[in-house]
Amino acid sequence: MTSVVIVGGGVIGLSVGWRAAGHGLAVTVLDPRPASGASHASAGMLTPAAEAAYAERDLFTLGIESMARWPGFAAELTALTGQETGLRREGTMQVAYDSSDQAVLAEMQALRESFGAPGQWLTGREARAQEPLLAPGVRSALLTPDDGSVDPRLVTRALLAALDRCGATVIRRQVAEISASNDRVSGVLLADGSQLEADWVVLAAGAYSPMVAGLPAGSAPPVRPVKGQILRLRATPSTGLVRRTISAVVRGARVYLVPRDSGELVVGATQEEVGHDTQVTAGGVWQLLRDAQAVVPSITELSFGEACAGLRPGTPDNEPVLGPSELPGLVLATGHFRTGVLLAPVTAEIVAGFLATKHLSPLATPFMPGRFAGLASS
Ligand code: FAD
Numbered sequence: 001m002t003s004v005v006i007v008g009g010g011v012i013g014l015s016v017g018w019r020a021a022g023h024g025l026a027v028t029v030l031d032p033r034p035a036s037g038a039s040h041a042s043a044g045m046l047t048p049a050a051e052a053a054y055a056e057r058d059l060f061t062l063g064i065e066s067m068a069r070w071p072g073f074a075a076e077l078t079a080l081t082g083q084e085t086g087l088r089r090e091g092t093m094q095v096a097y098d099s100s101d102q103a104v105l106a107e108m109q110a111l112r113e114s115f116g117a118p119g120q121w122l123t124g125r126e127a128r129a130q131e132p133l134l135a136p137g138v139r140s141a142l143l144t145p146d147d148g149s150v151d152p153r154l155v156t157r158a159l160l161a162a163l164d165r166c167g168a169t170v171i172r173r174q175v176a177e178i179s180a181s182n183d184r185v186s187g188v189l190l191a192d193g194s195q196l197e198a199d200w201v202v203l204a205a206g207a208y209s210p211m212v213a214g215l216p217a218g219s220a221p222p223v224r225p226v227k228g229q230i231l232r233l234r235a236t237p238s239t240g241l242v243r244r245t246i247s248a249v250v251r252g253a254r255v256y257l258v259p260r261d262s263g264e265l266v267v268g269a270t271q272e273e274v275g276h277d278t279q280v281t282a283g284g285v286w287q288l289l290r291d292a293q294a295v296v297p298s299i300t301e302l303s304f305g306e307a308c309a310g311l312r313p314g315t316p317d318n319e320p321v322l323g324p325s326e327l328p329g330l331v332l333a334t335g336h337f338r339t340g341v342l343l344a345p346v347t348a349e350i351v352a353g354f355l356a357t358k359h360l361s362p363l364a365t366p367f368m369p370g371r372f373a374g375l376a377s378s
Contacts, residue, residue, distance in 0.1 A: 001026045004355055005188050005198035007175045007212060009034030011042070011152055012333050013204035014159035015073075015344040019352035020202075021166035028196065029163065030188065032174045035156035037206045038340065041230050041310025043258045043266045044152040045245055046070055046342045047092050049112050049119070049144055058366035059319050060111060063339060065363060066346035067146070073345040074150065080165055083158035086151030086260055090244035093122075093131060095141045095295060101249055105142045112144070119144040131242055133296045138248075149245055149258050152341050178203070178214035178330060185329030189214070200355055202331045207276070207311035209334040221321045222372050223335045225276050225311035229284035230268035231292075232305035239301045241265055248295045255291035257299070265302060267292045270309075278309045312337050315372075322350055322367040323360050331355065332369050 002025050006013045009031030021027045048063025074085040096102045112118050120143040127141035128134050163170055174191040178201055187197035203209050207225035235241045241263065247256040258266040270284045285307050292299050315321060315335040320343060325332050333351045336343050350364045360368075 002200065002355070003198045004028070004200045004202060005030060005196055006202045006204055007178070007188065008203070008205035008209070009170060010037045010204065010206050011035075011039040011156055011159070011341055011344045012206070012336060012347055013202070014156055014163065015348035016202055016204060016333050016351045017168050018159055018162045018166065019348040020355050021163065021168040023352055023356035025355055027163070027166075027168035028198070029168065029170045030173055030175050030190070030196070031170070032172055034160060034170060034172065035153070038228075038310040038312055039152050039156050041228060041308050042152040042341050043230060043256065043268045044086070044150045044155070044341050045092070045256065045258055046148040046150065047144070047245070048147070048342065049108055050092060050094065050147070050247060056318060057111070059339070060115065062346060062363060062367070063342055064115065064117070066343045067148070069345035069349065070148065070150070077155070077158045077162055081158045081161035083161055084154055085158055086154045087148060088150075088261065089146075089148040091143055091145035092147040092245040092247060093127060093141050093143050095127060095134065095138045095246060095248045097137055097139060097248070102140060104249065105140070109142055117146065131244070131246065133240055133242055133298055134246070135295055135297055138295075147245065150341065151260055155341070155344075175205075175212055178212060180214065180216075180327060180329075183328065185327060200329055200331060202333055202351060202355070204333040206334065206340075207313040209313065209332075215330075216327050218373065219325045219327050219330065219369070221332055221334050221369060222316055223313045223321070224273075226314040226337065227272040227274050227277060227309055228269035228312055229272075229280055229288065229307065229309045230266060231285065231288050231307050233265045233267060233299060233302040234305045235263040235265065236301070236303055239298065242296060246295055250291035250294045253287065253291060255288065255295060257292055257296060264305065265299065267299070276311060278311060280307045280309050284309070313340070320347065320367050321369050321372070322347060322364045323354065323369060325369045
């Protein structure tokens with residue numbers, strides 16, 4: 001049986017592992033703390049257009065493809081494991097306060113129209129009729145009814161259970177190095193000095209992907225950490241909650257509010273280029289609460305649940321790195337930046353499909369590792 005080692009058990013590594021096990025491959029996921037990275041912090045929005053603004057058409061297309069797979073992916077996970085994913089399909093409302101916000105929304109609308117999937121323009125009054133908790137200053141809004149969200153913590157928990165059901169192994173240990181012999185991957189060296197052999201290795205270590213040793217010169221993906229601080233608030237019996245994800249640009253920074261069926265409201269997120277630092281700062285919490293309050297004034301009445309930070313795996317073009325690398329046997333599934341949860345189903349299908357058939361889906365063509373030749377981080 002073909003063996004596959006997956007380095008990293010975030011939403012990407014776990015999804016690839018689950019789908020690869022479904023193809024009959026012998027899967028081992030290695031991660032000292034599975035589901036603890038960016039996937040743990042993530043808001044879980046499934047918003048292809050919002051994230052692929054500024055004419056990132058390839059990313060938008062991949063996002064739409066993945067969005068179409070989410071309902072089936074979630075239903076299969078729940079059927080297999082009995083665990084929920086928190087999938088909601090209430091749409092996203094992007095609100096505008098002034099003409100520059102409206103210009104950004106108009107660009108987004110043009111992109112959607114070019115794909116035959118326009119959003120719906122609302123006046124401030126219409127927006128507040130749908131979301132009564134919105135601030136009075138909202139002048140207009142773009143409603144994208146096909147967007148949704150999941151709870152990434154539920155998703156990764158279900159994925160771990162699904163891997164178990166499919167006979168895959170999750171080993172809670174760190175990979176130190178990717179091993180090769182005769183110019184092909186032969187497995188991985190663990191931090192404890194033990195060796196694990198494999199026919200294929202998938203690098204899915206998120207923002208830490210370039211730090212795994214053994215990647216030949218030119219093969220390390222140029223992934224950098226982009227810190228995001230994010231809050232979890234909770235509705236009380238006397239407070240209401242917005243119905244759908246609300247997003248806005250306040251003082252030049254994007255803020256979003258993502259409601260969950262459980263009564264949780266996720267408020268995110270900062271975007272900071274500060275290396276591998278994951279500290280929650282007073283300034284980050286303050287900025288998020290201040291900006292979220294400008295959108296929905298009553299959030300100050302919610303109870304405070306949690307503040308945390310995660311590292312998005314960013315790339316020079318904001319797009320993921322998918323497919324075989326220059327080192328035969330090494331496949332990359334990283335660099336998902338702001339959309340790893342959205343892109344998990346399609347990434348898993350592309351990468352697991354490649355491992356099983358050696359044929360790379362045309363969906364991956366714009367995202368091949370080779371596009372960064374000469375730019376790779378080591
Ligand atoms: P991670 O989840 O970071 O997982 C990588 C794993 O690799 C970790 O578990 C780590 O322990 C492991 N690892 C690292 N080094 C090693 C090693 N040497 N050996 C073994 N294992 C190792 N995306 C969306 O689609 N929608 C959103 O709304 C959204 N909101 C976000 C909000 C915030 C605040 C943040 C930070 C991110 C958000 N994202 C969102 C982005 C999304 O979370 C990421 O793109 C996604 O989680 C990346 O998944 P991953 O599996 O590649 O990385």
